[in-house]
């Protein structure tokens with residue numbers, strides 16, 4: 721059973737379908753979902769981030785990895801990079817509280833073009849407070865849009881959300897339909913386009929990192945928008961209350977470098 725469970729987890733880690741929120745019951749088969757849920761990792765206490773690597777041998781990278789996420793984005797090198805191209809379509813807005821985050825699944829057909837490669841958008845979800853920091857500054861909430869290319873490599877686009885009065889209808893729609901209890905799902909008649917969740921200026925910090933949840937697998941390309949998106953304070957408070965500190969602490973940069981679009 722242990723071997724079976726470990727192999728299932730490894731497969732999931734390799735496929736990395738669920739970058740920062742390991743459970744999504746609607747798309748995971750029941751056996752896989754049950755296997756993963758046996759490992760009770762959390763954000764606080766004895767099963768919190770400091771102890772993730774001790775919970776299962778498949779989580780070893782959480783402690784030994786040299787390319788872990790999140791990080792403080794500071795000392796970035798300006799490089800002339802092609803901006804990512806977003807080809808997002810509207811999808812039905814359904815939200816799931818999986819006990820670690822609030823997640824919105826994304827139907828096939830939407831993708832990101834990055835350095836000539838296509839990465840399909842799988843889902844997006846939230847952390848509060850933000851996981852990444854920019855020059856030491858964290859924000860109340862961070863959005864992660866999770867993409868995967870045809871060989872299973874991940875690219876995650878992160879958007880930091882900060883308090884101001886400007887907002888878009890897409891965020892407002894979600895804040896009106898948040899599933900507050902673990903296991904809750906909210907189905908709406910509305911559609912959402914992930915493009916409406918991005919800042920106007922889509923220049924990014926880029927670096928090689930990892931999943932920010934167990935198993936902390938590496939080889940994730942991170943693109944963190946250099947411009948945050950503004951939401952009214954009352955909307956941010958709703959996310960903060962619901963997510964209740966589901967942020968992994970900042971990790972060491974080690975030998976990595978951070979790039980920043982020179983055009984930003």
Ligand SMILES: [Zn+2]
Pocket residue numbers: 739740741845846847864932
């Ligand atoms: Zn995440």
